[in-house]
Amino acid sequence: MRADPSNPVSRLDLERWALGRLDPAAAAALVAQAREDADLGARMARVRREIEAAGDLPPLELPAEAPAPPRRRWVWAWPAFAAAAAAVVLTVAQPWRQPPSEVFRGAFDLELVQVRLGQASPQGALVRGRAGDRLQFTVVPTRAGTLQVYDLQDDGALQPIGDARPVTAGEPATGALLLDDFPGSERLYFLVTDGALEPAEVQRAVERAHARPLADLDHLPGLGEGTLQRSVLVIKEGAP
Amino acid sequence: MTLTRADLHELYRRCGPAVRARCRAICGNEADADEALRDAFTRAWLARGRFDGRYPLAWLQTLGRSAAIDVIRRRRPWADDPRAWLDCPAPRGAEPLAALQAARLLDSFKPEDAAMLRLRHAEGWRVHEIAEHLGTSERTVRRRLERLEARARALLGPEREVCHAS
Numbered sequence: 337m338r339a340d341p342s343n344p345v346s347r348l349d350l351e352r353w354a355l356g357r358l359d360p361a362a363a364a365a366l367v368a369q370a371r372e373d374a375d376l377g378a379r380m381a382r383v384r385r386e387i388e389a390a391g392d393l394p395p396l397e398l399p400a401e402a403p404a405p406p407r408r409r410w411v412w413a414w415p416a417f418a419a420a421a422a423a424v425v426l427t428v429a430q431p432w433r434q435p436p437s438e439v440f441r442g443a444f445d446l447e448l449v450q451v452r453l454g455q456a457s458p459q460g461a462l463v464r465g466r467a468g469d470r471l472q473f474t475v476v477p478t479r480a481g482t483l484q485v486y487d488l489q490d491d492g493a494l495q496p497i498g499d500a501r502p503v504t505a506g507e508p509a510t511g512a513l514l515l516d517d518f519p520g521s522e523r524l525y526f527l528v529t530d531g532a533l534e535p536a537e538v539q540r541a542v543e544r545a546h547a548r549p550l551a552d553l554d555h556l557p558g559l560g561e562g563t564l565q566r567s568v569l570v571i572k573e574g575a576p
Numbered sequence: 577m578t579l580t581r582a583d584l585h586e587l588y589r590r591c592g593p594a595v596r597a598r599c600r601a602i603c604g605n606e607a608d609a610d611e612a613l614r615d616a617f618t619r620a621w622l623a624r625g626r627f628d629g630r631y632p633l634a635w636l637q638t639l640g641r642s643a644a645i646d647v648i649r650r651r652r653p654w655a656d657d658p659r660a661w662l663d664c665p666a667p668r669g670a671e672p673l674a675a676l677q678a679a680r681l682l683d684s685f686k687p688e689d690a691a692m693l694r695l696r697h698a699e700g701w702r703v704h705e706i707a708e709h710l711g712t713s714e715r716t717v718r719r720r721l722e723r724l725e726a727r728a729r730a731l732l733g734p735e736r737e738v739c740h741a742s
Contacts, residue, residue: 347705348634351594357633382700383597390593390600394610396585398621460650462615462643490622521622571622 345369345376350383399464399571445476446526446566463570467517472510473526477564479505481528485513486538490520494539497524500532521571525556528564579624588617591633595640598709601699602644602691604653604661611651615643641709649687655679663698664732678731685724692717693724697732 345366352358353366370377448459451470463471475483485497503509527533541556556565579587595616600609616639620627627635654661658678682690688710695701695709703721707714725732 344702344704346708347701348637348708351597351637352633355590355594355633357590379702386597386601387593390596393588393592393596394614396588396592396617397614398581398584399618460646462618462646569619571618 345379347379347383350380351387353380354384354387399573445474446568447474448472448568459568463568464573465515465570466573467515469515470512471515471524471570472512474508474510475503475526475528476508477503477505477528479528479564481530481564482532483509484527484529484533485511486525486527486535487522488525488542489518489522492542494535494542496535496538503528515570515572519572521569524568524570526566526568527556527559529560533559579621579627581621584617584621584624587620587632587636591636592617594633595636598637599640599644599647601695601701602641603648603651604694604698608647608651608653609644612640612644612647615646616640619643637709638711645687645691648691652679652683654682654690658682658731661698662694662728662731681728681731685727689720689724692720693728696721 349358349362349366353363358366366380370380448463449456449472450459450463450465451472452466452468456472459471465471473485477483481503482500483503484500486494487497488494497513498511501509525538527538537559538556541558544558556567559565592613596609596613599612599616600606603609603612616636619639619642620636623639656675656679658675658681659665661682685693692706692710695706696703701709703714703717706721707717710717
């Protein structure tokens, strides 16, 4: 048997072999194939070395589960500002001492800071949050447009957060929101589009990608060419 | 099926080394690889209701890929030593790209593209392996690598061979 160079053995299959997850017949066939194909043999040896080098795994900690209370809505941190801020940049009521932030690079810069009990900490693409946490964001888009923030819960509920507002290229746009007591995970989408999207349009984008888990749905497809977007996954920690 | 906590721990024991190996290949260091590994399995736990029970390793590697890309997006593991991150020796006979310039060059890439360069040049992955990992075609990978390598020529050095045929 000779390997077909136009159809090489997949890395996944090599990993399954190295992990002992191939059935005995398939594993034997692979080993036999490697005897005639030095390149395949080298790949198998490399994958095995890489997996063995992974060594002892760190302990796995999974989020604690909580009973499901009635679903609540997001609450703006400063509702009095919301209406007045529809056409202007919404800023934080008091300037907070800005810790060094982790900045997303890509379609536009997104800085996220989590504030809990007066303590601020910069966040990345995965936020471990609790009810009552405040998430402060700063978006610096690479082009002018309309900024909208949407929240998608893992039960499929989708809602806009605050009002759509115009943004200017290179100019920071800030805002904040409070986490409610929804116990499941949710993803925040920060969208910069030419014009404001109707919730139905975003809902259709979600439905197009419904087969993908929320944890992997970091981009919403089909929102139109030129849409800039970044997203953050929020998972809830156990009750304090 | 819905995975139980025990099921996922068992998957972690059996498949975790392979997921960690790929995260390590993308991130280039153990600490970031472990963070990506943790995030991948957290995402798996949150998405457990949607997992149909088939091909768990493929499912976990998909989650691991996203997690590792997110980690390098926010950690920029190349910041201190871009050449080491890409396993590129300083080019002979030519003015080497300063470390700060090299880091900024990698900053200008999409994280997925920086990862592609690393998999190719530091880890020696084949084009078809990169294509399989990213869920795209070999042709797309070759084209993207050619563009990336052209932009990163000063960093990679003239001795580093441009995208192989395989």
